[in-house]
Amino acid sequence: MREWVETDLGSVVDIKTGFPFKSEQYTRDPDDPRLLGGDNIAQACLRWENVRRWPRSLTADVGPYWLRDGDVVLAMDRPWIEAGLKRAVVHERDLPALLIQRTARLRGTDKIHAGFLRYVIGSREFTQYVLGIQTGTAVPHISQSQIRAFRFRMPDWKTQQAIATVLGALDEKIELNGQMNEKLEAMARAMFKSRFVDFTRTDGAMPVGWSRRTLGEWVDALSGGTPSKANPAFWSGDLPWISPKVMTEIHADDADAFVTPAAIGNGTRLAPRGSTLVMVRGMGLHQRVRVSQARREVTFNQDVKALVARDIEPSLLLFAMLDAQADLLGRVESSGHGTGVLPTGILLAHPIAMPPRDVQREMATPFDLINDRIAVAREESRTLAELRDLLLPRLLSGELRVRDAERAIEAVA
Structure with missing residues (x-):
């Protein structure tokens, strides 16, 4: 060396x-x-x-x-x-x-x-x-x-460059996945708007069989909370505990805190896979109403509402709420301390137009495919990030040679 x-x-x-x-x-x-x-x-x-x-x-x-x-x-x-x-x-x-x-x-x-x-x-x-x-x-x-x-x-310049190249290749792939997902999400948003929002006929009527209902009629809305942090039996489990700060992308399945099954019903609730999570409280609510889908069972805190599809396809619910972000942002109120609040009544009163359930299932297919493709890319990026974080300290300490790191990356690829 x-x-x-x-x-x-x-x-x-x-x-x-x-x-x-x-x-x-x-x-x-x-x-x-x-x-x-x-x-x-x-x-x-x-x-x-x-x-x-x-x-x-x-x-x-x-x-x-x-x-x-x-x-x-x-x-x-x-x-x-x-x-x-x-x-x-x-x-x-x-x-x-x-x-x-x-x-x-x-x-x-x-x-x-x-x-x-x-x-x-x-x-x-x-x-x-x-x-x-x-x-x-x-x-x-x-x-x-x-x-x-x-x-x-x-190390010397040549070794520095080699380490940067090896780790940079992982970050570049993660970055490309992120850019691809942004494009896929934008495409799905535009498709939803075209097919479910700008769908009215020239006379203003909806297609035959469609109905416009409030969000509260399409879903069950669940409120979250925080289990007692004084009770260690509730924390350091395997269930993600979602807060708005991790709802930065279309999917929310990672968290910076995890709870045990004992926490369910003791301060927080379980949102099933496919639920749409909506930020309803926080300073950041004045800038954006964050919306994400749970790709696995998660728990969540009091600043989030979980919308569980009842008479609407989960993927259509997700993109309906993403489409609603701008409208809901205009309805955000301020608490006494300036914290943004989206009242439950206002959220659940948001109107959504949908066809009958059998038609929904057919129309949801391209959204399901896009949503799944985004999830695959996110999982790949997560794997690559874990590998990068494993290699990083060993490369920086000189414990691992660049050639061996390249072999490890090839094995994952």
Whole structure:
């Protein structure tokens, strides 16, 4: 094995923190560059919901804060949440973008390969380091000097490049699966709108045999909750406990907390496979009404309603609720603390038009096929991510040679 040297990030990485852009000058013009801050950074991905932008006419003096393809960004306030470390890689599709204060940008240099740097920051060792150094109770935070002080072992450039290539191939496939699923979902949404929303005849009447009913007439609505965290018999089981923060995609079958069967009926409920989950409470409800389908039996908390199909095909229910997101967003109310609330009465009053059940089954076939294809790609990505996370620490420590990692990937493929 070629020689590895111990170093710190500050000695080999170009590190920059963001600029305090004035909020009163933010815009929503899609032609203006995005502003990237900690709230845009999730776990290994960027989120651009409700994005802030900066006037292009005011960018003459912000040169050092432009982001580039391949930059690694890290939230400095609340850098870690239950779902993991808030870090991500900037891609060409995210640009142009500028870096906001309290966010760190790490860039490769002639000493460290940008791809290798990505996995150093994504390593378990860096996460544990951040957890050990963050300070502050109300808002845990880290500083630039603390980021610079992180020490790690670094191989020669050729080995860095090889490690980045091997792990990057896995991430690229995961990314391609995600892009494919986005296209499949968009296609299914458009197809649903065409066949079930924009279906009226020129005289405004529905097709023969169709009926328009409220959501409450099509489904059974279940409320969730939180089992006592003081009772260990309820937690660390095998049943996912879903909260809105994991409802970021069309399917919700992973969670950052799991419960035991003993928790069912003791604070939470079981939603059967195929249920549609709708976010009904939370600060994020002011930006988007999150909708996901449970692809396995799950439990869920009080910020979610589970809709169990009664007289409607499950896949048609899912896409009906995805189609309803914009309408429901306009009906979100605010609690006394500003938290968004979607009242049950308003949710269940949403109208949905459907044909008789036998016709539904036939019309649901393409939606079922698309939904299943999305699920297959998600499962493949989950397997690839698990392999990447298994290989990452062994490659970064020098325990595993790149050639052996390639063989492991070939075996899975």
